[in-house]
Amino acid sequence: MKASSGIAFFALVFLVFSGSCIDEVPVESLEPVGFSLDDVLVVDARITNENKRQRVLLSRPTALSADSSAAGVPGASVTISSSQGSTFQFEESDSGSYVSTQPFAAIEGVEYTLEIELADGQQYLSAPASRGPESTIDRIYAQRELSNLGVDGISIYVDSSNPDPQADRYRYEYEETYKIIAPNWTASEFEILQDFSLINEGIYPDVRLVPRAQEERVCYNTVASTEILLSNGLEAETEELRGNLIRFLGNDNPVISHRYSILVRQYLQSPEAYSFYTSLRNFSSSDNVFNQIQPGLLEGNIEAVNNADAIVLGYFEVTSVTETRFFFNYEDFYPGEPLPPYFETVNCDRIYPPRLVNPERDGPSPPDECGPAEGLTELIEQEIVEYYITNSEPPGLCEGPYFVTQRACGDCTALGSNIVPDFWEE
Structure with a gap:
């Protein structure tokens, strides 16, 4: 990826666009200089050990403001090839969203390369990437406790293990589904x-x-996570990672009012992918990110091939994923207590x-x-x-x-x- 003094802005665009997005940093305006938005491509590409139609997302930023959004890039040719000689073609399902024409799963130890050619002839190529072994979610559990800020609520934890302690870096996503009961419903x-x-x-x-x-009267709603959740198992110096906090729900959160479910997806990452997502997360946590970021700090593994002025932000990741679902009821932790306030x-x-x-x-x-x-x-x-x-x-x-x-x-x-x-x- 070509480094630039405006890299913080494009980090924000990637966060907004990617499936692991986080909230935008509240700034009044962003004015990177020295390049055009037409030269910027945002790539969100990840293939996993799941046998499915894999997906690649391509976009460009559409505005230089705090409410920036991303516009899908149509008409591209997207291909993933493997070191075993296999080639997987992708077709456009929606503007900027490309899915493989056939299901496939990333095989451990096999290297994969992403190739992109846009409608204008601009080409992009990733470095070869491979996945490690599959990790395990041993247990998901919930506890009623006080947060670090003294808020009473429910903490959801994950215990994990991995057969290879040298490849023990985890990233998490979740989807929470909760039951809604309309309090003033009539027949x-x-x-x-x-x-x-x-x-x-x-x-x-x-x-x-x-x-x-x-x-x-009774409905259900599902919401995906909007933050980058990482945990470095190497810090524990063990093949097991215990008590990793995934979600905290205050006792005033209406999603826990009746029955709540969370689907946790655990990705085992390479050191390079883990470093990329760590930097991405750190950008979002800085109150003054646009002044503190240094050129080249967020380095991905995709580069432009035939245009020196093109800027690409993103990471082609090959990873293993495992998922587990967990349920609990409000009464399990707050028996006989009033329900949280209704929504917003x-x-x-x-x-x-x-x-x-x-x-x-x-x-x-x-x-x-x-x-x-x-x-x-x-x-x-x-x-x-x-x-x-x-x-x-x-x-x-x-x-x-x-x-x-x-x-x-x-x-x-x-x-x-x-x-x-x-x-x-x-």
Whole structure:
């Protein structure tokens, strides 16, 4: 990779783009000098011991600002070849996303090389890379404890082992899946009989209650990790790594409210790959990263072949991976204790009766006392509210015929999927 005084900026772009991304560093603007964005290619390429269609991601940065994003690079030719003489072609599935035309798995001890040719003829080549032996996740477990900041919560740990203590550098990713139960769910939902479109003709808005058409009480949501998690087993001077903290969940985190699952993926890395990801992680943890970074500090294993001005950021990694899933319930650690607050800005305690703007069904509306009409049908059409309970007969002053709740409180599909994941266990 060609070193540059703007390398910190491209480190950020890589973090945003890659599958192991972390949050962007909050700066006002980034102004690397001496090169064009068109000269920068971001590569996220990793093949594993899993027999599957492997994936390579190519992008370019699209803006020089704190909210920079990455645009996929289409029309490239991507090939991986092995020291055994095998060649694996890749095809574009989405813009900038390339998958192998056939499944294959990286074999221990075999060297692989990545070749990229862009639509404009620019070529890139990686250094040969190979994977080591397969490591093992011996156990995933959770403990209720205080964090270093004194926060009560759940710590999730991993115990690992590896047959080769000289290749004992781990990187982790995880996916967490959690159950969502809408606290204000009811078996009924609104059906609009007439909206505002004919109100000028004296036909007022109207709704009725009908049974819910789909499951909207219990849902599930899956979120991938957004940080670089590393652990150097060599520091322990043993073939086993015990008590490696993967995730801490404070007791106010709504994802642990009912049942929680985490899938941990453990990558056994080469010293070179581990060093690259360590530098990448360190860039993100510096409060003043764009002033402190030195040219050439983040050195990958991919370089431009036929354009001296081209800059490539990324690492072609060949690695073994193992994964294990773990479940726990809130009651396992907080028996009889109140649930965490519901998600973010959702206020499930706010129950109110918006007017239907139908004088035959609304409560009394003395002039100038009710304020602007908040039409129930509009709130329903905008998916803002859900039915909660029926109001009294007749409704009170400036009230509509139904009390409603915020949508996410009555319909869990606002926050997740009502399809039970295949792996889910109760």
